Amino acid sequence: MTALSRDGPQWTATMGLTPGLKVLLLEARDRIGGRSWSSNIGGYPFEMGGTWVHWAQPHVWREICRYNMRSALEVSPDYTSGRNSFALYTAGGKDAHELTHADEDALLISSIGKFFNVDGRQGQTLMPRPHDEFHNADVLACDDLTAADRLAQIQDELTGKEEAALKAWLLLMSGASLETSSFYEHLYWWSLCEHSYKGAVDFLIKYKFRDGQSAFALKFWNEALSTGNLHYIFNTPISSISDTPDLTAVTLTAGNVFKARKVISTVPLNVLSTITFSPPLSDLKAQAIATGHIQHTTKLHAEVTNADLRSWSVINPSSELVFAFGDGTTPAGNTHIVSFGANANHLEPELDIEDTKRALTDLTPMQIERLVFHN
């Protein structure tokens, strides 16, 4: 969160933070970037949160251009050598299939297409403009439908392989469960991806920063520091925020109080319950805070000696890790595997490291050299 001192104009929705303002950044963590950060281990950036960027993410792309980083991207998948195949588990994980990546694309295209084809045009008439969500007001009814409800509607149209691929995709996208994620939210993402599987892959999981998200965050940081107007304190959790007519007071858990003309709070939803607001937040916000995010994605990196896995991907909707694929080669010549789990079958990597390794090696045999994750 950010506090502005009294000696400058205020933040506005159109102008942002007017340069020239003195800003104090109070950050509970020991670094910038929130969940979008990368950790450099052995000369390789492991992405701990937000990873992939694309020119179809307009606001992110504007900043990438601002910092002249358009050539600083690399592509995640590499099918040029090694196993070059797609493993699919069906029948509750009992049946294993070794398929081609073309099969993988075909399965996801056909099954996702059926999932969104509520209007005969794969959702295009329901949400034609992703950035103007309610352009067609009929779309609101989709929020009464869970992903599980919609899956039940098309059950008879799906092959067993399609159903497995689709379930894993929906769990990857929501990070939650089929019963708790809204069909509306899935449709929103689908619309952002131009209502196409190619769009979803390109926009969401193809291009990443060669040097990691933190290399990007540092550009913001260094620019802000260069103004001479930014002051900051890390490792500074907040206990309360109180508004008075003239000033806003921010009290740290350590007891200190900072006062400012304006406070911009970027505290994450799941942390807001630890902070007392005066006056209290609205009932609706309090409800949202009590509910918290439905998404508790597990993101687990493995550095493995198996070079052939660089071109491998897997889907297993019954596993604690529903999606995994080769995402890079480390300076040591090892393969970097990135994998994702959802609430539906939740894995906390640090709880039992042997269990965590088993979740990976059950997908395919692999020689794990290193696991990287973040709570």
Add this chain to the structure above:
Amino acid sequence: MTALSRDGPQWTATMGLTPGLKVLLLEARDRIGGRSWSSNIGGYPFEMGGTWVHWAQPHVWREICRYNMRSALEVSPDYTSGRNSFALYTAGGKDAHELTHADEDALLISSIGKFFNVDGRQGQTLMPRPHDEFHNADVLACDDLTAADRLAQIQDELTGKEEAALKAWLLLMSGASLETSSFYEHLYWWSLCEHSYKGAVDFLIKYKFRDGQSAFALKFWNEALSTGNLHYIFNTPISSISDTPDLTAVTLTAGNVFKARKVISTVPLNVLSTITFSPPLSDLKAQAIATGHIQHTTKLHAEVTNADLRSWSVINPSSELVFAFGDGTTPAGNTHIVSFGANANHLEPELDIEDTKRALTDLTPMQIERLVFHN
């Protein structure tokens, strides 16, 4: 062009114009917006230059969000009533075909696909990343090939209808001629449109501002004015710009001289030859200025009483107007037709108004109530 006074910090590539700077805008025209402006006639915005916007235009979209205009868009085509057909002229304009819009899409998809399929993947391997143009250096060779050269390579693969559709598309995209436009430039735009016809239509000619481009430009203008730091003079052509170590002097054709610490010149290429620079611009820039833009698109609007033309479109690569379609309904209940011509067969609408009307009515009979254009 914009001049900064001495009493503030300078413009930088990362910070832009630091707020707080005093800025003097010297504008040769009587309005803001350059070629992107709309003229409100009879309560209807006729777009005189840049028209269509999309969230896949990242920088424009960022500004649309900034001004909360995401719901201020409307869709150009409307196939819900009227003639609902596509007219195609082949054989040098001698043969007329009345087809469906589905036929139109199919013809353009197949022919454009063949045009860009130099690598078996419709150009995707040659220019995978539009914002990192030279990512694959092989793409540079495409600049030695004209659109006409590439067309000759695939001549035997095209049907007569495909050839007509493709030629008109290339003339619409370049605004020039097949012999003067570079295959590289066409490929660049194709890559920006996700290497797909759907992308090209959606990103380039589908969504426009309900109230016209000038409604958008006024948002910038009003924000700049609200800072109190913007001064401006319209109808102010420049005769020379001289750099000295401390200041830059801008001399108007009227004789007045303004001096500033920094000058940002946004003078269009075709106007630069009228301005003397001291020190002179580089030889390469001088060459570019002497060559000028190869593109002299004719954009001609017609307001016609024929309601059935709202859902009509036409392609005639041999006409002075290679592309036209119904683009809206005016408050008077008339149909707005927008049409485009290129250098290849150039039309200057104001030279002979009867000739201009004939170019339109040769495409299909129509009762013209009003012509709108801009030199």
